Amino acid sequence: MGNPQKKFGDDAGFSRIFHATHNDPFGFLGPHPDAGETVIRAFLPEAERAEIVAPDGRLLAPMQAGPYPGCFAARLSGFDVAAPYRLRLRHGEHAWEIDDPYRFPSCLGELDRHLMAEGHHRRIFDKLGAHPAAFGGISGVDFAVWAPNARRVSVVGDFNGWDGRRHPMRLHPGCGVWEVFIPGLGEGAVYKYELLGPKGELLPLKADPYAFSCETPPRTASRVARRGTYAWNDGDWMTGRQAANAWNAPMSIYEVHLGSWRRKPEDGNRYLSYRELAEQLVPYVKYLGFTHIELLPVSEYPFDGSWGYQPIGLFAPTSRFGSPDDFRFLVDACHREDIGVILDWVPGHFPEDAHGLGWFDGTHLYEHADPRQGRHMDWGTLIYNFGRAEVRNFLIANALFWLEDYHIDGLRVDAVASMLYLDYSRKDGEWIPNAFGGHENLEAISFLKRLNEILYEEHPGAFTVAEESTAWPMVSRPTHLGGLGFGFKWNMGWMHDTLRYMGKNPVHRAYHHNDLTFGLLYAFQENFVLPLSHDEVVHGKGSLIGRMPGDRWQKFANLRAYFAFMWTHPGKKLLFMGGEFAQEAEWNHDASLDWHLNDDPLHAGMQATIRDLNALYRRSSALYRSDFDPAGFAWIDCCNPEQSVLAYLRRDPAAPGGEVVTIANFTPVPRETYRLGVPRAGFYVEEINTDSHIYGGGNVGNGGGVTAEAVPAHGQPFSIVITLPPLATLVLKAADAPGGG
Numbered sequence: 001m002g003n004p005q006k007k008f009g010d011d012a013g014f015s016r017i018f019h020a021t022h023n024d025p026f027g028f029l030g031p032h033p034d035a036g037e038t039v040i041r042a043f044l045p046e047a048e049r050a051e052i053v054a055p056d057g058r059l060l061a062p063m064q065a066g067p068y069p070g071c072f073a074a075r076l077s078g079f080d081v082a083a084p085y086r087l088r089l090r091h092g093e094h095a096w097e098i099d100d101p102y103r104f105p106s107c108l109g110e111l112d113r114h115l116m117a118e119g120h121h122r123r124i125f126d127k128l129g130a131h132p133a134a135f136g137g138i139s140g141v142d143f144a145v146w147a148p149n150a151r152r153v154s155v156v157g158d159f160n161g162w163d164g165r166r167h168p169m170r171l172h173p174g175c176g177v178w179e180v181f182i183p184g185l186g187e188g189a190v191y192k193y194e195l196l197g198p199k200g201e202l203l204p205l206k207a208d209p210y211a212f213s214c215e216t217p218p219r220t221a222s223r224v225a226r227r228g229t230y231a232w233n234d235g236d237w238m239t240g241r242q243a244a245n246a247w248n249a250p251m252s253i254y255e256v257h258l259g260s261w262r263r264k265p266e267d268g269n270r271y272l273s274y275r276e277l278a279e280q281l282v283p284y285v286k287y288l289g290f291t292h293i294e295l296l297p298v299s300e301y302p303f304d305g306s307w308g309y310q311p312i313g314l315f316a317p318t319s320r321f322g323s324p325d326d327f328r329f330l331v332d333a334c335h336r337e338d339i340g341v342i343l344d345w346v347p348g349h350f351p352e353d354a355h356g357l358g359w360f361d362g363t364h365l366y367e368h369a370d371p372r373q374g375r376h377m378d379w380g381t382l383i384y385n386f387g388r389a390e391v392r393n394f395l396i397a398n399a400l401f402w403l404e405d406y407h408i409d410g411l412r413v414d415a416v417a418s419m420l421y422l423d424y425s426r427k428d429g430e431w432i433p434n435a436f437g438g439h440e441n442l443e444a445i446s447f448l449k450r451l452n453e454i455l456y457e458e459h460p461g462a463f464t465v466a467e468e469s470t471a472w473p474m475v476s477r478p479t480h481l482g483g484l485g486f487g488f489k490w491n492m493g494w495m496h497d498t499l500r501y502m503g504k505n506p507v508h509r510a511y512h513h514n515d516l517t518f519g520l521l522y523a524f525q526e527n528f529v530l531p532l533s534h535d536e537v538v539h540g541k542g543s544l545i546g547r548m549p550g551d552r553w554q555k556f557a558n559l560r561a562y563f564a565f566m567w568t569h570p571g572k573k574l575l576f577m578g579g580e581f582a583q584e585a586e587w588n589h590d591a592s593l594d595w596h597l598n599d600d601p602l603h604a605g606m607q608a609t610i611r612d613l614n615a616l617y618r619r620s621s622a623l624y625r626s627d628f629d630p631a632g633f634a635w636i637d638c639c640n641p642e643q644s645v646l647a648y649l650r651r652d653p654a655a656p657g658g659e660v661v662t663i664a665n666f667t668p669v670p671r672e673t674y675r676l677g678v679p680r681a682g683f684y685v686e687e688i689n690t691d692s693h694i695y696g697g698g699n700v701g702n703g704g705g706v707t708a709e710a711v712p713a714h715g716q717p718f719s720i721v722i723t724l725p726p727l728a729t730l731v732l733k734a735a736d737a738p739g740g741g
C-alpha cells in the first residue's frame with residue numbers, strides 16, 4: 001500500500017483532523033490537485049476500509065489507511081478534481097456509500113460575503129442557519145454560522161455521533177462565517193455547533209443562532225426545518241392589511257400567552273397545539289370582536305418562567321406547541337378571520353444559557369464585554385452590542401424574517417426603556433456614559449431608528465409598537481422628524497394612573513380625580529396604545545377584578561365602568577387574556593385560565609361587556625379615527641371631583657354629527673336628573689350602560705335613551721337630563737348619527 005505520508009500528505013494534517021484542531025479542513029480533506037494527479041482525503045471513523053467510486057458505483061480507487069484511525073486517502077491519475085464521486089465505506093461485511101462533504105463548493109457568493117462583512121445583509125437568514133439544498137442533484141443541508149474568532153467550528157448531531165471531527169466547516173475570513181454542505185441530511189435533523197475558542201479551548205456546544213426550529217425544551221439542540229413550502233390562504237388580508245393596521249383604524253388587541261390561555265386537563269394538563277389554538281382561540285377572539293391578537297414571545301426560549309422574554313432561538317417559533325408550519329397555520333387562521341397578529345419581540349437582551357449567544361465563539365461576540373454595558377443586573381441577562389454592525393444585522397434581519405416568513409403584522413418591541421438608557425436600573429458607577437457624557441444609549445437609539453425605517457420601507461402594511469415606560473420624546477414619530485420611528489407606544493402612564501384611581505375606595509376618589517384626567521394633557525403627543533397587559537396581573541398585583549374595591553357586586557361594577565372608560569378614551573386598546581371575563585386569580589403561566597367562571601352571571605356579564613364595547617368601538621369612527629388628534633376629543637365636564645363624575649365627547653372630524661358621548665359615575669351613588677351638555681339636538685341612544693342587567697348590573701338607566709333639550713350646559717348648545725347609574729359608565733350616540741340607533 002506504500003507510505004501514506006509520502007503519497008497522500010503529511011502526518012500533521014491528518015493529526016489536526018484527528019484531534020479536531022484543523023481550521024482549514026477544505027484545504028486538506030476532499031479532492032486536491034497534486035503533481036498532475038488528484039489526491040482525495042477523508043476522515044471516516046466509522047469505516048474499517050474505504051473506496052472511491054463513481055456516481056454509477058464503479059470502483060475508481062481503493063483508499064489507503066492514514067496514520068490515525070479513520071484517516072483515509074487515495075491518489076487518482078487522470079481524474080478531474082471537480083468530478084463527482086462517492087465514498088464506499090466498509091465495516092466487517094457491511095458496506096454503504098456516502099457523498100463526501102469536502103467535494104462541494106461554498107454556498108456563499110461574493111456579494112453575500114461582502115454584505116455580511118458590512119453588516120447590511122437584510123436577508124442574511126437565507127444564508128446563515130441550516131438550509132435544505134441540493135448541489136449537482138445531491139440533496140443535503142447547507143450550514144453556515146458567524147463565529148469570526150473561533151479556531152474551528154464543526155456541525156455535530158445524531159447523524160455523526162456528535163463528533164466534532166466529522167464535519168468541520170470552511171471559514172470565510174473576510175466575514176467570519178463558517179459553512180459546510182452535508183449531503184444526505186434533510187428536514188428534522190438535530191444539530192449544534194462545536195467550536196474551539198481563540199485560545200484553542202473547547203466551548204460548550206452552541207445552538208444555531210439562525211435555527212428555524214428547535215428541540216422541545218428542556219432539550220436544546222437546533223433542528224433543520226424547510227422554509228417556503230407552506231401554502232398561505234391569507235391573500236385578501238395581506239393585500240388589505242395596510243388599512244386594517246393603520247393609525248386611524250380600530251385596534252382592539254387581545255394579549256395572549258399561548259401556554260396558559262387554555263390547557264387540556266384530561267390529557268395531562270398539556271398545552272394546546274398551534275393548530276388547536278387556531279380552532280379555539282381564533283373563533284373566541286372573533287366572537288369577542290377584537291381586531292388583533294398579541295402573542296407573548298414565541299421565539300424559542302429555554303425557561304417557561306420567563307414567559308418567552310428570555311429567548312435563545314430568535315428565528316424559531318417555540319416547538320412547545322408544534323412545528324413552524326403549525327405556527328404559520330395559526331397566523332393564517334387569524335388572517336382568514338380578519339384578525340391581525342402582533343408578536344412580542346425581544347431585542348434588548350438574551351439569557352446566559354451555555355448553548356445560547358453568550359461568549360459564542362469564545363469572545364463577547366453578541367454582547368458587550370464590559371458588564372456595565374453588557375449585563376442586565378435585574379434580570380441576569382446579557383445586552384446586545386448595538387454598536388456592532390453584525391449584531392444589528394442579526395436583529396434587523398430577524399424582525400424582517402417574522403414579517404416575511406410568518407406574515408406577522410406588528411412587532412411589539414419589549415423593554416425599549418432598558419435599551420435607551422445606559423443607566424437603566426443602575427447605580428452610580430455601574431454604567432458608562434456615552435461619548436458626550438450623557439446617559440442616552442446612542443448606539444441603541446441608532447439601531448431602533450434604523451430598525452423602524454427598514455421595517456416600514458420593506459413591509460408598509462406592518463407596524464411596530466414600543467413598550468417604553470419613560471417620557472422619552474417622539475417615540476412614535478418618524479425618524480426624519482427626530483423620532484424613534486415606532487408606529488405606536490404603550491401608554492404606561494395612563495395605565496398606572498387609572499388603575500391607581502380604580503383601586504381607591506369611592507369615598508376617597510374625589511381627591512384623586514386628576515388620575516383620570518391627567519392623561520389627556522399628553523394623550524396626543526404619541527400614538528398611544530392603552531395597555532392592561534400581563535404585567536398588571538402578576539408578581540403579587542393580583543387580577544384586575546381583585547384590585548377593584550368594595551363587595552363582589554361593586555368590584556364587577558367598577559371593572560365594567562373602567563372598561564367602558566378605557567374603550568372610549570383616546571388610544572388603541574389592549575387587554576390581557578382573562579380580563580375579559582374577570583379572571584379572579586393572579587395569572588399563572590403554568591395553568592389554564594379559569595374558564596368555568598363564565599358559568600357565573602357576573603363573569604359572563606363582564607365578557608358580554610367587552611363584546612359590546614368592541615362592537616360599538618368598531619362601528620363608531622369617532623372612537624378611533626382621530627385617536628391621535630386633539631380634534632377627536634373634547635371634555636364636556638372634567639371638573640366634578642366631588643361626585644367623581646366625568647364626561648367627554650369623541651369625534652371624527654371627517655364624519656360630523658357622529659359624536660359619541662361618554663359619562664362615567666365612579667361612586668356607588670345613583671344620580672337622577674343629571675343635566676349634561678351635548679353638541680346637537682335629537683334623541684341620544686344609550687349604546688352602552690355598564691349597569692345593564694345583561695352585564696350583571698342593577699339596570700338603573702334611561703330606558704334606552706333620552707331626547708336633548710335646547711338648554712345650554714357645560715358649554716354645549718343642548719343638554720340631556722339623565723339618570724347616572726352607580727359605579728357605571730354610559731355611552732350615548734345621536735340616533736341619526738353613523739352607527740347610532
